[in-house]
Amino acid sequence: MTAVQVPRGRLKVRQILCLLPFVLVGVVAVRHRSVLADGLGHLRTAEWPWLLAAVGSTCLTWVAAAFTRQGAIVARLPRLRLLATQFAAGAANHLLPTGLGASAVNLRFMAVCGVPLARSSAALALYGLAQTVARTALLVALFLAFPGALRLGALLPDGALGPLLAALGGVAVLAAGVLLCVRRLRSAVCAFLRTALAEARSVHSRPVRALALWGGALAFPLLQGAGLVAVGRALGLPVPPAHMLVAYLAASAAVALVPTPGGIGSMDAALVVALVAAGGPMAVATAVVLAFRIITVWLPLVPGTLTLGALVRLKVI
Template sequence: MERPARPPVYRRIPVRPILCLLPLVVVGVWVCRHRSLIGSGARQMVTANPYWLLMAVATTGLGWVAVSFARQGTVLERLPAGRLFVTQFAAGAANNLLPSGIGASAVNIRFMTGCGLPAARSSAALALYFLAEAIARIGLLPVLLVAFPEALRLGPLLPERDGTAVVVAEVVAVVCGLVPAALAIRPVRRIVRTFVRTALADARSLHLRPSRALALWGGSLAFPLLQAAGLVAVALALELEVQPPHVMLAYLAATAVAAVVPSPGGIGSVDAALVVALVAAGAPVESATSTVLAYRFITVWLPLIPGALVLGTLVRSKIV
Protein backbone atom coordinates (compact mmCIF):
# COMPACT_ATOMS: atom_id res chain seq x y z
CA MET A 1 0.00 0.00 0.00
CA GLU A 2 1.44 3.31 -1.07
CA ARG A 3 1.92 5.95 1.57
CA PRO A 4 0.10 9.25 0.87
CA ALA A 5 2.35 11.91 -0.56
CA ARG A 6 3.46 14.43 2.00
CA PRO A 7 2.72 18.06 1.18
CA PRO A 8 5.65 20.28 0.22
CA VAL A 9 7.67 21.81 3.04
CA TYR A 10 6.49 25.35 2.31
CA ARG A 11 2.86 24.24 2.79
CA ARG A 12 3.63 22.84 6.24
CA ILE A 13 4.97 26.19 7.46
CA PRO A 14 2.39 27.94 9.73
CA VAL A 15 2.45 31.18 7.74
CA ARG A 16 -0.53 32.91 9.39
CA PRO A 17 0.60 32.32 13.02
CA ILE A 18 4.03 33.61 12.03
CA LEU A 19 2.49 36.71 10.49
CA CYS A 20 0.44 37.26 13.65
CA LEU A 21 3.52 37.12 15.87
CA LEU A 22 5.83 39.01 13.52
CA PRO A 23 4.57 42.53 14.46
CA LEU A 24 5.17 41.82 18.15
CA VAL A 25 8.67 40.52 17.50
CA VAL A 26 9.57 43.51 15.36
CA VAL A 27 8.13 45.90 17.94
CA GLY A 28 10.09 44.18 20.70
CA VAL A 29 13.34 44.59 18.75
CA TRP A 30 12.49 48.21 17.98
CA VAL A 31 11.72 49.00 21.63
CA CYS A 32 15.00 47.42 22.77
CA ARG A 33 16.98 49.47 20.26
CA HIS A 34 15.27 52.75 21.25
CA ARG A 35 14.81 52.17 24.97
CA SER A 36 16.92 55.21 25.90
CA LEU A 37 14.70 57.53 23.82
CA ILE A 38 11.55 55.94 25.22
CA GLY A 39 12.83 56.34 28.77
CA SER A 40 13.80 59.96 28.15
CA GLY A 41 10.37 60.77 26.75
CA ALA A 42 8.68 59.08 29.71
CA ARG A 43 10.78 61.05 32.20
CA GLN A 44 9.83 64.32 30.49
CA MET A 45 6.15 63.49 30.89
CA VAL A 46 6.38 62.87 34.64
CA THR A 47 6.73 66.57 35.46
CA ALA A 48 4.39 67.85 32.72
CA ASN A 49 0.85 69.14 33.11
CA PRO A 50 -1.32 65.98 32.91
CA TYR A 51 -4.38 67.76 31.48
CA TRP A 52 -2.50 69.02 28.44
CA LEU A 53 -0.94 65.57 28.00
CA LEU A 54 -4.43 64.04 27.98
CA MET A 55 -5.34 66.59 25.31
CA ALA A 56 -2.37 65.41 23.24
CA VAL A 57 -3.53 61.80 23.62
CA ALA A 58 -7.05 62.83 22.56
CA THR A 59 -5.82 64.63 19.43
CA THR A 60 -3.78 61.54 18.53
CA GLY A 61 -6.89 59.39 18.72
CA LEU A 62 -8.90 61.91 16.71
CA GLY A 63 -6.14 61.79 14.10
CA TRP A 64 -6.99 58.14 13.41
CA VAL A 65 -10.63 59.17 13.00
CA ALA A 66 -9.59 61.84 10.47
CA VAL A 67 -7.49 59.32 8.53
CA SER A 68 -10.47 56.93 8.49
CA PHE A 69 -12.64 59.63 6.91
CA ALA A 70 -9.94 60.41 4.35
CA ARG A 71 -9.52 56.72 3.45
CA GLN A 72 -13.28 56.35 3.02
CA GLY A 73 -13.23 59.37 0.75
CA THR A 74 -10.89 57.62 -1.68
CA VAL A 75 -13.39 54.91 -2.69
CA LEU A 76 -17.01 54.95 -3.81
CA GLU A 77 -17.88 51.76 -1.94
CA ARG A 78 -18.88 52.08 1.70
CA LEU A 79 -16.21 50.54 3.94
CA PRO A 80 -17.15 49.08 7.36
CA ALA A 81 -16.55 52.04 9.69
CA GLY A 82 -15.45 50.11 12.77
CA ARG A 83 -13.00 47.91 10.92
CA LEU A 84 -11.71 50.92 8.99
CA PHE A 85 -10.89 52.79 12.21
CA VAL A 86 -9.25 49.76 13.83
CA THR A 87 -7.23 49.20 10.67
CA GLN A 88 -5.89 52.78 10.83
CA PHE A 89 -4.80 52.20 14.43
CA ALA A 90 -3.00 49.01 13.41
CA ALA A 91 -1.56 50.69 10.32
CA GLY A 92 0.02 53.31 12.59
CA ALA A 93 2.05 50.57 14.27
CA ALA A 94 3.03 49.05 10.92
CA ASN A 95 4.01 52.49 9.67
CA ASN A 96 6.57 52.83 12.47
CA LEU A 97 8.33 49.64 11.39
CA LEU A 98 8.85 50.38 7.68
CA PRO A 99 9.99 53.58 5.94
CA SER A 100 7.99 56.02 3.82
CA GLY A 101 4.56 54.78 4.90
CA ILE A 102 5.11 51.33 3.36
CA GLY A 103 3.72 49.53 6.42
CA ALA A 104 0.50 51.55 6.60
CA SER A 105 0.08 51.32 2.83
CA ALA A 106 0.40 47.53 2.84
CA VAL A 107 -2.12 47.19 5.69
CA ASN A 108 -4.65 49.47 3.96
CA ILE A 109 -4.30 47.75 0.59
CA ARG A 110 -4.86 44.38 2.25
CA PHE A 111 -7.90 45.79 4.06
CA MET A 112 -9.46 47.27 0.91
CA THR A 113 -8.86 44.15 -1.18
CA GLY A 114 -10.42 42.16 1.65
CA CYS A 115 -13.48 44.42 1.32
CA GLY A 116 -13.80 43.38 -2.32
CA LEU A 117 -11.93 46.16 -4.14
CA PRO A 118 -9.61 45.12 -6.99
CA ALA A 119 -5.88 45.60 -6.42
CA ALA A 120 -5.66 48.33 -9.08
CA ARG A 121 -8.42 50.38 -7.46
CA SER A 122 -6.95 49.85 -3.99
CA SER A 123 -3.61 51.17 -5.21
CA ALA A 124 -5.31 54.12 -6.92
CA ALA A 125 -7.18 54.91 -3.69
CA LEU A 126 -3.90 54.81 -1.80
CA ALA A 127 -2.26 57.20 -4.28
CA LEU A 128 -5.24 59.57 -4.05
CA TYR A 129 -4.99 59.58 -0.27
CA PHE A 130 -1.29 60.48 -0.34
CA LEU A 131 -1.92 63.18 -2.92
CA ALA A 132 -4.76 64.77 -0.93
CA GLU A 133 -2.81 64.57 2.33
CA ALA A 134 0.26 66.17 0.75
CA ILE A 135 -1.79 68.96 -0.86
CA ALA A 136 -3.56 69.67 2.44
CA ARG A 137 -0.35 69.65 4.49
CA ILE A 138 1.62 71.81 2.08
CA GLY A 139 -1.36 74.08 1.46
CA LEU A 140 -1.65 74.88 5.16
CA LEU A 141 1.96 76.12 5.26
CA PRO A 142 1.59 79.33 3.21
CA VAL A 143 -1.66 80.16 5.02
CA LEU A 144 0.08 80.08 8.41
CA LEU A 145 3.19 81.80 7.02
CA VAL A 146 1.07 84.69 5.74
CA ALA A 147 -0.81 84.88 9.05
CA PHE A 148 2.38 84.63 11.17
CA PRO A 149 5.32 85.79 9.01
CA GLU A 150 7.58 86.20 12.07
CA ALA A 151 7.04 82.63 13.32
CA LEU A 152 10.17 80.96 11.90
CA ARG A 153 13.59 82.61 11.97
CA LEU A 154 15.40 80.33 9.55
CA GLY A 155 18.37 82.47 8.63
CA PRO A 156 20.97 80.97 10.99
CA LEU A 157 19.69 77.45 10.42
CA LEU A 158 19.80 77.34 6.62
CA PRO A 159 22.88 76.08 4.73
CA GLU A 160 24.75 78.24 2.27
CA ARG A 161 22.61 79.20 -0.72
CA ASP A 162 25.08 77.97 -3.33
CA GLY A 163 25.38 74.54 -1.70
CA THR A 164 21.62 74.22 -1.45
CA ALA A 165 21.23 75.13 -5.12
CA VAL A 166 23.76 72.44 -6.09
CA VAL A 167 21.96 69.76 -4.05
CA VAL A 168 18.56 70.71 -5.47
CA ALA A 169 19.97 70.70 -9.01
CA GLU A 170 21.47 67.23 -8.49
CA VAL A 171 18.20 65.81 -7.15
CA VAL A 172 16.22 67.30 -10.04
CA ALA A 173 18.74 65.93 -12.55
CA VAL A 174 18.55 62.42 -11.07
CA VAL A 175 14.74 62.44 -11.06
CA CYS A 176 14.55 63.81 -14.60
CA GLY A 177 16.91 61.06 -15.72
CA LEU A 178 15.34 58.11 -13.89
CA VAL A 179 11.70 58.79 -14.74
CA PRO A 180 12.10 58.73 -18.57
CA ALA A 181 14.41 55.72 -18.28
CA ALA A 182 11.80 53.82 -16.28
CA LEU A 183 8.99 54.80 -18.64
CA ALA A 184 11.04 53.57 -21.60
CA ILE A 185 10.48 50.00 -20.35
CA ARG A 186 7.28 48.72 -21.98
CA PRO A 187 5.85 46.76 -18.97
CA VAL A 188 6.49 49.73 -16.68
CA ARG A 189 4.86 52.09 -19.16
CA ARG A 190 1.81 49.81 -19.43
CA ILE A 191 1.45 49.56 -15.63
CA VAL A 192 1.80 53.33 -15.21
CA ARG A 193 -0.75 54.00 -17.95
CA THR A 194 -3.29 51.61 -16.39
CA PHE A 195 -2.69 53.03 -12.92
CA VAL A 196 -3.07 56.66 -14.03
CA ARG A 197 -6.23 55.88 -16.01
CA THR A 198 -7.79 54.10 -13.03
CA ALA A 199 -6.76 56.83 -10.57
CA LEU A 200 -8.14 59.63 -12.73
CA ALA A 201 -11.44 57.81 -13.32
CA ASP A 202 -11.86 57.13 -9.60
CA ALA A 203 -10.96 60.70 -8.62
CA ARG A 204 -13.48 62.11 -11.10
CA SER A 205 -16.23 59.79 -9.84
CA LEU A 206 -15.45 60.55 -6.19
CA HIS A 207 -15.68 64.31 -6.66
CA LEU A 208 -19.15 63.88 -8.14
CA ARG A 209 -20.20 62.54 -4.73
CA PRO A 210 -20.16 65.46 -2.23
CA SER A 211 -20.02 63.11 0.77
CA ARG A 212 -16.89 61.39 -0.55
CA ALA A 213 -15.18 64.64 -1.52
CA LEU A 214 -15.95 66.10 1.92
CA ALA A 215 -14.60 63.01 3.66
CA LEU A 216 -11.42 62.99 1.55
CA TRP A 217 -10.49 66.66 1.86
CA GLY A 218 -11.94 67.17 5.34
CA GLY A 219 -10.01 64.21 6.72
CA SER A 220 -6.85 65.20 4.85
CA LEU A 221 -6.99 68.72 6.32
CA ALA A 222 -8.00 67.61 9.82
CA PHE A 223 -5.21 65.06 10.23
CA PRO A 224 -2.16 67.41 10.08
CA LEU A 225 -4.06 70.02 12.10
CA LEU A 226 -4.81 67.47 14.83
CA GLN A 227 -1.20 66.29 14.84
CA ALA A 228 -0.02 69.89 15.12
CA ALA A 229 -2.54 70.50 17.91
CA GLY A 230 -1.06 67.52 19.75
CA LEU A 231 2.39 69.11 19.58
CA VAL A 232 0.87 72.37 20.87
CA ALA A 233 -0.69 70.50 23.80
CA VAL A 234 2.66 68.90 24.70
CA ALA A 235 4.40 72.29 24.40
CA LEU A 236 1.84 73.80 26.79
CA ALA A 237 2.24 70.86 29.17
CA LEU A 238 6.00 71.46 29.31
CA GLU A 239 5.57 75.27 29.37
CA LEU A 240 7.50 75.81 26.15
CA GLU A 241 7.86 79.55 25.56
CA VAL A 242 6.57 79.54 21.98
CA GLN A 243 3.16 80.74 20.84
CA PRO A 244 0.78 77.91 19.82
CA PRO A 245 0.34 79.11 16.19
CA HIS A 246 4.11 79.18 15.83
CA VAL A 247 4.33 75.61 17.17
CA MET A 248 1.74 74.49 14.60
CA LEU A 249 3.67 76.17 11.80
CA ALA A 250 6.89 74.55 13.04
CA TYR A 251 5.20 71.13 12.96
CA LEU A 252 3.90 71.54 9.41
CA ALA A 253 7.26 72.83 8.14
CA ALA A 254 9.21 70.05 9.90
CA THR A 255 7.03 67.20 8.67
CA ALA A 256 7.06 68.55 5.11
CA VAL A 257 10.87 68.60 5.14
CA ALA A 258 11.21 65.25 6.94
CA ALA A 259 9.02 63.53 4.34
CA VAL A 260 11.98 63.74 1.94
CA VAL A 261 14.05 61.45 4.21
CA PRO A 262 12.41 57.99 4.39
CA SER A 263 12.62 56.37 7.84
CA PRO A 264 10.30 54.09 9.82
CA GLY A 265 7.63 56.31 11.35
CA GLY A 266 9.79 59.32 10.60
CA ILE A 267 12.03 58.28 13.50
CA GLY A 268 15.16 60.39 13.40
CA SER A 269 14.18 62.57 10.45
CA VAL A 270 10.96 63.94 11.99
CA ASP A 271 12.55 64.23 15.43
CA ALA A 272 15.48 66.27 14.15
CA ALA A 273 13.28 68.41 11.89
CA LEU A 274 10.87 69.17 14.75
CA VAL A 275 13.68 70.22 17.06
CA VAL A 276 15.17 72.50 14.39
CA ALA A 277 11.75 73.99 13.59
CA LEU A 278 10.96 74.68 17.25
CA VAL A 279 14.36 76.30 17.73
CA ALA A 280 13.66 78.41 14.65
CA ALA A 281 10.36 79.41 16.27
CA GLY A 282 12.24 80.72 19.31
CA ALA A 283 12.49 77.76 21.72
CA PRO A 284 15.75 76.87 23.51
CA VAL A 285 17.40 73.71 22.21
CA GLU A 286 16.93 71.79 25.49
CA SER A 287 13.24 72.69 25.78
CA ALA A 288 12.61 71.92 22.12
CA THR A 289 14.27 68.50 22.48
CA SER A 290 12.23 67.68 25.59
CA THR A 291 9.00 68.71 23.85
CA VAL A 292 9.73 66.59 20.79
CA LEU A 293 10.65 63.53 22.89
CA ALA A 294 7.44 63.78 24.92
CA TYR A 295 5.36 64.36 21.77
CA ARG A 296 6.86 61.38 19.99
CA PHE A 297 6.37 59.25 23.09
CA ILE A 298 2.63 59.94 22.97
CA THR A 299 2.15 59.66 19.20
CA VAL A 300 4.60 56.86 18.35
CA TRP A 301 5.87 54.83 21.28
CA LEU A 302 2.76 54.70 23.48
CA PRO A 303 0.41 53.22 20.80
CA LEU A 304 3.09 50.96 19.32
CA ILE A 305 2.57 47.75 21.31
CA PRO A 306 -1.28 47.99 21.39
CA GLY A 307 -1.21 48.71 17.67
CA ALA A 308 0.96 45.65 17.05
CA LEU A 309 -1.45 43.50 19.07
CA VAL A 310 -4.39 44.81 17.04
CA LEU A 311 -2.47 44.22 13.81
CA GLY A 312 -1.81 40.61 14.81
CA THR A 313 -5.50 40.15 15.59
CA LEU A 314 -6.50 41.60 12.22
CA VAL A 315 -4.10 39.26 10.42
CA ARG A 316 -5.38 36.27 12.38
CA SER A 317 -8.99 37.26 11.58
CA LYS A 318 -8.07 37.63 7.87
CA ILE A 319 -9.26 41.25 7.84
CA VAL A 320 -5.84 42.29 6.51
Protein backbone atom coordinates in the same frame (compact mmCIF):
# COMPACT_ATOMS: atom_id res chain seq x y z
CA MET B 1 -20.61 17.40 6.98
CA THR B 2 -16.85 17.26 7.27
CA ALA B 3 -14.87 20.23 8.50
CA VAL B 4 -12.67 21.98 5.98
CA GLN B 5 -9.04 21.28 6.74
CA VAL B 6 -6.75 24.30 6.52
CA PRO B 7 -3.21 23.36 5.37
CA ARG B 8 -0.77 23.36 8.28
CA GLY B 9 1.73 25.39 6.27
CA ARG B 10 -0.79 28.20 5.81
CA LEU B 11 -1.59 28.18 9.54
CA LYS B 12 2.10 28.47 10.39
CA VAL B 13 2.56 31.41 7.99
CA ARG B 14 -0.42 33.22 9.55
CA GLN B 15 0.93 32.59 13.07
CA ILE B 16 4.32 33.97 12.04
CA LEU B 17 2.65 37.05 10.57
CA CYS B 18 0.79 37.56 13.85
CA LEU B 19 4.01 37.37 15.89
CA LEU B 20 6.33 39.27 13.54
CA PRO B 21 5.08 42.78 14.51
CA PHE B 22 5.84 42.07 18.19
CA VAL B 23 9.40 41.04 17.32
CA LEU B 24 9.84 44.25 15.32
CA VAL B 25 8.44 46.33 18.21
CA GLY B 26 10.98 44.76 20.56
CA VAL B 27 13.84 45.48 18.15
CA VAL B 28 12.78 49.11 17.67
CA ALA B 29 12.28 49.63 21.42
CA VAL B 30 15.74 48.25 22.25
CA ARG B 31 17.40 50.38 19.57
CA HIS B 32 15.71 53.54 20.90
CA ARG B 33 15.66 52.73 24.62
CA SER B 34 17.52 55.92 25.57
CA VAL B 35 14.90 58.03 23.75
CA LEU B 36 12.13 56.17 25.58
CA ALA B 37 13.80 56.73 28.97
CA ASP B 38 14.39 60.44 28.34
CA GLY B 39 10.87 60.99 27.02
CA LEU B 40 9.24 59.27 29.98
CA GLY B 41 11.39 61.34 32.32
CA HIS B 42 10.12 64.58 30.77
CA LEU B 43 6.51 63.40 30.94
CA ARG B 44 6.77 63.13 34.73
CA THR B 45 7.37 66.88 35.04
CA ALA B 46 4.67 67.99 32.57
CA GLU B 47 1.20 69.45 33.21
CA TRP B 48 -1.14 66.47 32.84
CA PRO B 49 -4.24 68.29 31.49
CA TRP B 50 -2.25 69.36 28.44
CA LEU B 51 -0.84 65.86 28.03
CA LEU B 52 -4.36 64.41 28.11
CA ALA B 53 -5.30 66.90 25.38
CA ALA B 54 -2.35 65.66 23.32
CA VAL B 55 -3.48 62.04 23.79
CA GLY B 56 -7.02 62.95 22.71
CA SER B 57 -5.72 64.76 19.65
CA THR B 58 -3.61 61.72 18.73
CA CYS B 59 -6.62 59.41 19.00
CA LEU B 60 -8.62 61.67 16.67
CA THR B 61 -5.91 61.36 14.00
CA TRP B 62 -6.98 57.75 13.39
CA VAL B 63 -10.56 58.93 12.87
CA ALA B 64 -9.32 61.54 10.38
CA ALA B 65 -7.27 58.88 8.57
CA ALA B 66 -10.34 56.62 8.36
CA PHE B 67 -12.40 59.46 6.83
CA THR B 68 -9.67 60.17 4.27
CA ARG B 69 -9.32 56.49 3.34
CA GLN B 70 -13.08 56.15 2.82
CA GLY B 71 -13.20 59.40 0.86
CA ALA B 72 -10.52 58.14 -1.52
CA ILE B 73 -12.66 55.28 -2.82
CA VAL B 74 -16.24 55.03 -4.06
CA ALA B 75 -16.87 51.58 -2.57
CA ARG B 76 -18.32 51.63 0.93
CA LEU B 77 -15.93 50.15 3.52
CA PRO B 78 -17.07 48.70 6.89
CA ARG B 79 -16.64 51.57 9.36
CA LEU B 80 -15.44 49.84 12.52
CA ARG B 81 -13.04 47.58 10.65
CA LEU B 82 -11.77 50.61 8.70
CA LEU B 83 -11.08 52.50 11.94
CA ALA B 84 -9.35 49.49 13.52
CA THR B 85 -7.29 49.08 10.36
CA GLN B 86 -6.05 52.69 10.60
CA PHE B 87 -4.98 52.10 14.20
CA ALA B 88 -3.12 48.96 13.14
CA ALA B 89 -1.68 50.72 10.07
CA GLY B 90 -0.19 53.38 12.36
CA ALA B 91 1.77 50.68 14.18
CA ALA B 92 2.85 49.06 10.91
CA ASN B 93 3.99 52.45 9.65
CA HIS B 94 6.43 52.77 12.56
CA LEU B 95 7.97 49.37 11.80
CA LEU B 96 8.59 49.80 8.06
CA PRO B 97 9.97 52.68 5.94
CA THR B 98 7.65 55.66 5.77
CA GLY B 99 4.28 54.91 4.22
CA LEU B 100 4.99 51.27 3.30
CA GLY B 101 3.50 49.73 6.43
CA ALA B 102 0.23 51.66 6.31
CA SER B 103 -0.06 51.18 2.54
CA ALA B 104 0.41 47.42 2.81
CA VAL B 105 -2.16 47.10 5.60
CA ASN B 106 -4.75 49.21 3.78
CA LEU B 107 -4.14 47.49 0.46
CA ARG B 108 -4.74 44.11 2.08
CA PHE B 109 -7.83 45.41 3.90
CA MET B 110 -9.40 46.67 0.67
CA ALA B 111 -8.57 43.37 -1.06
CA VAL B 112 -10.41 41.46 1.67
CA CYS B 113 -13.34 43.86 1.20
CA GLY B 114 -13.48 42.85 -2.46
CA VAL B 115 -11.95 45.98 -4.01
CA PRO B 116 -9.94 45.16 -7.19
CA LEU B 117 -6.20 45.79 -6.99
CA ALA B 118 -6.23 48.55 -9.62
CA ARG B 119 -8.92 50.53 -7.77
CA SER B 120 -7.36 50.00 -4.32
CA SER B 121 -3.97 51.14 -5.66
CA ALA B 122 -5.64 54.21 -7.17
CA ALA B 123 -7.28 54.90 -3.79
CA LEU B 124 -3.87 54.74 -2.07
CA ALA B 125 -2.45 57.19 -4.61
CA LEU B 126 -5.39 59.58 -4.16
CA TYR B 127 -5.01 59.37 -0.38
CA GLY B 128 -1.32 60.24 -0.61
CA LEU B 129 -2.01 63.10 -3.03
CA ALA B 130 -4.71 64.55 -0.77
CA GLN B 131 -2.40 64.35 2.26
CA THR B 132 0.43 66.07 0.38
CA VAL B 133 -1.78 68.83 -1.04
CA ALA B 134 -3.44 69.45 2.33
CA ARG B 135 -0.14 69.68 4.24
CA THR B 136 1.41 71.93 1.61
CA ALA B 137 -1.64 74.22 1.50
CA LEU B 138 -1.69 74.51 5.31
CA LEU B 139 2.04 75.23 5.44
CA VAL B 140 1.83 77.92 2.75
CA ALA B 141 -1.24 79.51 4.36
CA LEU B 142 0.39 79.63 7.79
CA PHE B 143 3.65 80.98 6.36
CA LEU B 144 1.67 83.80 4.72
CA ALA B 145 -0.27 84.48 7.93
CA PHE B 146 2.82 84.26 10.19
CA PRO B 147 5.85 85.16 8.04
CA GLY B 148 8.14 85.36 11.06
CA ALA B 149 7.19 81.94 12.46
CA LEU B 150 10.48 80.31 11.44
CA ARG B 151 13.97 81.68 10.98
CA LEU B 152 14.72 79.91 7.70
CA GLY B 153 18.42 80.60 8.05
CA ALA B 154 18.46 78.29 11.05
CA LEU B 155 16.87 75.49 9.05
CA LEU B 156 19.18 75.53 6.01
CA PRO B 157 22.92 76.29 6.09
CA ASP B 158 24.19 79.04 3.80
CA GLY B 159 24.37 77.84 0.23
CA ALA B 160 22.46 74.58 0.90
CA LEU B 161 19.24 75.54 -0.89
CA GLY B 162 20.76 75.54 -4.39
CA PRO B 163 22.34 72.04 -4.18
CA LEU B 164 19.14 70.68 -2.59
CA LEU B 165 16.96 71.98 -5.42
CA ALA B 166 19.49 70.73 -7.99
CA ALA B 167 19.45 67.26 -6.44
CA LEU B 168 15.64 67.13 -6.47
CA GLY B 169 15.60 68.30 -10.07
CA GLY B 170 18.15 65.66 -11.04
CA VAL B 171 16.05 62.91 -9.45
CA ALA B 172 12.97 64.15 -11.33
CA VAL B 173 14.83 64.23 -14.67
CA LEU B 174 16.25 60.73 -14.06
CA ALA B 175 12.80 59.33 -13.25
CA ALA B 176 11.32 60.94 -16.36
CA GLY B 177 14.15 59.53 -18.51
CA VAL B 178 13.64 56.00 -17.18
CA LEU B 179 9.90 56.31 -17.75
CA LEU B 180 10.40 57.41 -21.36
CA CYS B 181 12.98 54.75 -22.19
CA VAL B 182 11.33 51.68 -20.63
CA ARG B 183 8.24 50.94 -22.69
CA ARG B 184 6.66 48.35 -20.39
CA LEU B 185 7.08 50.63 -17.39
CA ARG B 186 5.59 53.54 -19.34
CA SER B 187 2.57 51.43 -20.32
CA ALA B 188 2.03 50.29 -16.75
CA VAL B 189 2.26 53.85 -15.41
CA CYS B 190 -0.15 55.17 -18.06
CA ALA B 191 -2.66 52.42 -17.29
CA PHE B 192 -2.43 53.16 -13.59
CA LEU B 193 -2.90 56.90 -14.19
CA ARG B 194 -6.01 56.25 -16.27
CA THR B 195 -7.49 54.14 -13.48
CA ALA B 196 -6.50 56.68 -10.83
CA LEU B 197 -8.03 59.60 -12.75
CA ALA B 198 -11.26 57.67 -13.31
CA GLU B 199 -11.46 56.83 -9.61
CA ALA B 200 -10.73 60.45 -8.65
CA ARG B 201 -13.53 61.69 -10.94
CA SER B 202 -15.93 59.17 -9.42
CA VAL B 203 -15.00 60.22 -5.88
CA HIS B 204 -15.40 63.94 -6.59
CA SER B 205 -18.77 63.36 -8.26
CA ARG B 206 -20.03 62.35 -4.80
CA PRO B 207 -19.98 65.34 -2.38
CA VAL B 208 -19.94 63.07 0.70
CA ARG B 209 -16.81 61.25 -0.51
CA ALA B 210 -15.05 64.47 -1.54
CA LEU B 211 -15.83 66.05 1.84
CA ALA B 212 -14.48 62.99 3.67
CA LEU B 213 -11.34 62.95 1.52
CA TRP B 214 -10.35 66.59 1.85
CA GLY B 215 -11.79 67.16 5.31
CA GLY B 216 -9.87 64.20 6.69
CA ALA B 217 -6.70 65.19 4.83
CA LEU B 218 -6.82 68.68 6.37
CA ALA B 219 -7.82 67.47 9.83
CA PHE B 220 -5.00 64.91 10.12
CA PRO B 221 -2.00 67.32 10.18
CA LEU B 222 -3.98 69.88 12.18
CA LEU B 223 -4.68 67.28 14.87
CA GLN B 224 -1.06 66.15 14.93
CA GLY B 225 0.08 69.76 15.16
CA ALA B 226 -2.43 70.38 17.95
CA GLY B 227 -0.88 67.46 19.83
CA LEU B 228 2.56 69.09 19.55
CA VAL B 229 1.12 72.41 20.72
CA ALA B 230 -0.46 70.70 23.75
CA VAL B 231 2.84 69.03 24.69
CA GLY B 232 4.63 72.35 24.23
CA ARG B 233 2.20 74.01 26.63
CA ALA B 234 2.58 71.13 29.08
CA LEU B 235 6.36 71.63 29.22
CA GLY B 236 6.35 75.43 29.07
CA LEU B 237 7.85 75.92 25.59
CA PRO B 238 7.91 79.72 24.99
CA VAL B 239 6.71 79.54 21.36
CA PRO B 240 3.27 80.74 20.14
CA PRO B 241 0.90 77.87 19.21
CA ALA B 242 0.64 78.98 15.56
CA HIS B 243 4.44 79.00 15.26
CA MET B 244 4.62 75.49 16.75
CA LEU B 245 2.10 74.34 14.15
CA VAL B 246 4.24 75.85 11.36
CA ALA B 247 7.30 74.12 12.83
CA TYR B 248 5.52 70.78 12.83
CA LEU B 249 4.33 71.12 9.21
CA ALA B 250 7.78 72.23 8.03
CA ALA B 251 9.51 69.35 9.84
CA SER B 252 7.06 66.73 8.52
CA ALA B 253 7.52 68.06 4.98
CA ALA B 254 11.29 67.71 5.31
CA VAL B 255 11.07 64.21 6.81
CA ALA B 256 8.88 63.03 3.91
CA LEU B 257 12.08 62.96 1.83
CA VAL B 258 13.79 60.58 4.29
CA PRO B 259 12.32 57.02 4.20
CA THR B 260 12.89 55.95 7.82
CA PRO B 261 10.37 53.79 9.72
CA GLY B 262 7.72 56.19 11.04
CA GLY B 263 10.19 59.05 10.81
CA ILE B 264 11.90 57.71 13.96
CA GLY B 265 15.14 59.65 14.40
CA SER B 266 14.72 61.91 11.38
CA MET B 267 11.39 63.35 12.57
CA ASP B 268 12.77 63.91 16.06
CA ALA B 269 15.78 65.83 14.76
CA ALA B 270 13.73 67.85 12.27
CA LEU B 271 11.18 68.83 14.93
CA VAL B 272 13.89 69.97 17.35
CA VAL B 273 15.52 72.09 14.63
CA ALA B 274 12.16 73.55 13.57
CA LEU B 275 11.14 74.44 17.15
CA VAL B 276 14.51 76.09 17.75
CA ALA B 277 14.05 78.01 14.48
CA ALA B 278 10.65 79.10 15.82
CA GLY B 279 12.35 80.64 18.84
CA GLY B 280 12.36 77.84 21.41
CA PRO B 281 15.37 77.06 23.65
CA MET B 282 17.21 73.91 22.57
CA ALA B 283 16.78 72.08 25.89
CA VAL B 284 13.03 72.70 26.15
CA ALA B 285 12.48 71.99 22.43
CA THR B 286 14.26 68.64 22.81
CA ALA B 287 12.13 67.76 25.85
CA VAL B 288 8.93 68.67 23.97
CA VAL B 289 9.86 66.53 20.97
CA LEU B 290 10.77 63.52 23.12
CA ALA B 291 7.49 63.75 25.05
CA PHE B 292 5.49 64.31 21.85
CA ARG B 293 7.01 61.24 20.22
CA ILE B 294 6.32 59.14 23.32
CA ILE B 295 2.62 60.04 23.07
CA THR B 296 2.22 59.76 19.30
CA VAL B 297 4.57 56.83 18.52
CA TRP B 298 5.56 54.73 21.50
CA LEU B 299 2.37 54.64 23.60
CA PRO B 300 0.12 53.48 20.70
CA LEU B 301 2.73 51.04 19.35
CA VAL B 302 1.94 48.02 21.56
CA PRO B 303 -1.89 48.27 21.38
CA GLY B 304 -1.60 49.03 17.67
CA THR B 305 0.55 45.92 17.21
CA LEU B 306 -1.97 43.84 19.18
CA THR B 307 -4.72 45.17 16.91
CA LEU B 308 -2.63 44.35 13.84
CA GLY B 309 -2.10 40.78 15.02
CA ALA B 310 -5.81 40.39 15.82
CA LEU B 311 -6.84 41.68 12.39
CA VAL B 312 -4.46 39.25 10.70
CA ARG B 313 -5.78 36.38 12.82
CA LEU B 314 -9.41 37.32 12.09
CA LYS B 315 -8.58 37.64 8.37
CA VAL B 316 -9.71 41.27 8.26
CA ILE B 317 -6.38 41.98 6.58
